[in-house]
Amino acid sequence: MAEAVIVDARGLSCPQPVVETKKAIKKTPYGEIHVLVDTMTSVMNVSRFAKSNGWMAEYEELPEGSFKIILRK
Amino acid sequence: MFRALNRLLMSRTGPILTGVAVGILAPLLTFWGNPGNMGICVACFTRDIAGALGLHRAATVQYVRPELAGFMLGSFVSSLMYGEYKPRTGSSPIIRFFLGFFAMIGALVFLGCPWRAYIRLSAGDLNAIPGIEGLAIGIVIGIGFLWRGFNLGRNFPAKRALGYVMPAIAVMLIVFVLLRPSFGPEGSSAIFFSKEGPGSMAAPVALSLAVGLLIGWLAQRSRFCTVGALRDLIMFKDFHLFNGILAFIVAAFITNLFLGQFKLGFEGQPIAHTKALWNAMGMVLSGLAFTLAGGCPGRQFIMSGEGDGDAAVFVLGMLFGAAIAHNFNLASSPAGPGAYGPAATVVGIVFCLFVGFLMREKI
Secondary structure: OOOOEEEEOOOOOOOHHHHHHHHHHHHOOOOEEEEEEOOHHHHHHHHHHHHHOOOEEEEEEOOOOOEEEEEEO | OHHHHHHHHHOOOHHHHHHHHHHHHHHHHHHHOOOOOOOOOHHHHHHHHHHHOOOOOOOOOOOOOHHHHHHHHHHHHHHHHOOOOOOEEOOOHHHHHHHHHHHHHHHHHHOOOHHHHHHHHHOOEOOHHHHHHHHHHHHHHHHHHHHOOEOOOOOEEOOHHHHHHHHHHHHHHHHHHHHOOOOOOOOOOOOOOOOOOHHHOOOOHHHHHHHHHHHHHHHHHHOOOOOHHHHHHHHHOOOHHHHHHHHHHHHHHHHHHHHOOOOOEOOOOOOOOOOHHHHHHHHHHHHHHHHHHOOOHHHHHHHHHOOEHHHHHHHHHHHHHHHHHHHOOOOOEOOEOOOOHHHHHHHHHHHHHHHHHHOEOOO
């Protein structure tokens, strides 16, 4: 299985985490993408966008307080 | 009960609930004493605060609006309670300051921020239509930059105390409005309170503050944003925030009808002018500046309460912009744009276009 694509969107203003996710999805139509963000707002925005494009989305909180959103398709 | 409400606010229903709350409470605030179609106007209220502090001397628009203090404190408390208080800063603060500055200039040429544009529409003020069209155009231009890699850079986590600054300012504003201190001979020194005009019209402090706190709380939980709504709809066909704006307009329309505050037409609308071109252009500038900064003025206040130091700088830029707008005759009046308002709008749009073209970053 190919390694997950990592998108580091930490510290970016709205809606840039979603823009970066969209670009990654375009490049990687199937597989696993990990999006790093640091606010719950971004977690929800990215997850909502990914789900509406047919991806499964879950997230986990990282020790330093940011979040990893795991997208699979 | 709180947990269920919070789940609801975090869900698809959140922006709708917030929109309904704002749509009912804003016209009510006008009914309770706030200026016409200005139950809540983030730009106008920031301008009134600038006047109260003596940063500008337009005697009719000086009042310490408790609603905005409530926005920051409601959001601060809510973000603390739900673990979302995250002090952060460092994403081009000086650029954000001037985006706030010019967003305010544009709003004062139109005579209202996006919140008030929707309120004016819901009360039958048809001058809001060119304003909202302009807002949409500004947002679309901003989206063009976002697709082309526009980016003000990352922010970085900051010390916890950084986020206390804006809530502390909010507390100070509440003290000012309650005690009405005068820092010198009456009438010549701050704090200024208008004796006539829009600044003299205000709902009771306790009601204004309570509404501000409630909306600050709701908007922090639901991420309600009057600019993000159009942006996400156009960029991603995402109705999440847009539904909140629809709910806001419908609720405000019904409430205004019910309170007898609905009046259809262009002429004689409260605190509005009929110059369609500058109603539109002012909002093109505002819409573009807000989009480049990542959110509407309400959202910037909410984020400043959550500890976002860059949003706080944007808010201070708005405060400075309001002072300049009145000191330099840029702000409109019911007669039309101020003498230098149109020129300042063009300068602002050029500034935003430069920012949009030049601030691109590979990430």
